[in-house]
Amino acid sequence: MIEVRELRKIVNPNGNIYHFLKKSNTNDKVDGEVYFTEVLYNKIKAWKYHKKATLNLSVPIGEVRFVFFDLNSNSFIEKIIGENNYKQILIPPKIWFGFQGLDSNKNLIASFSDHIFDENEINRKDVSDFSYDWSIK
């Protein structure tokens, strides 16, 4: 009756990644992938750029600062969401973004990607490659 299945957890010093839903474990009901990303206090995960994938994000635990870099306007956009300002952020492809944990306890990002993870679909830069002031006031 009750089935318990293995799920992948990827350990990372800035915050672990937890797999959750895919086509294969939802009877084709999820066309894409749902996963969770922890980001510890003051830790930064940046910069990432999806060539094709659109992301839907929310933060049900803690608070996270997202920073987007728009290549067209050469400008940054900052959005802070979390359990006390609970919203969804929609990130279309071809935008550089990064994020930082703001809660000294735990911060968890829930992500839906409409593409199954594929490293070839992602561009990456080092956090220092765009000069953004990440200091927490």
Next chain:
Amino acid sequence: MIEVRELRKIVNPNGNIYHFLKKSNTNDKVDGEVYFTEVLYNKIKAWKYHKKATLNLSVPIGEVRFVFFDLNSNSFIEKIIGENNYKQILIPPKIWFGFQGLDSNKNLIASFSDHIFDENEINRKDVSDFSYDWSIK
């Protein structure tokens, strides 16, 4: 470019509920619903029974005890999962179940239901209606 959308958060003294994904906010890519349920330390949410929906659950934050009551065998089954024992539990319809937060900090259940929430699809009983020993050892 970046879109920020409202998402529903339902405040509950035993732990809040956070909506996340539906057909309507994923361009029809999720056929069902993804939501998060907090359950505070030692708090119990029980008992619930889905007539039609199959649930996929995981616990990316904290640790949760799930208890299932099988009407056929008249017996309980207990499963404990969490961030340190990261697995997926698949609950078919027509099973009574409840759960309890085991981590004194935060416990978060991620749920995928293959049916959009519908109170008519759910049966509910009071926690005392099945006598299970929920004491934490």
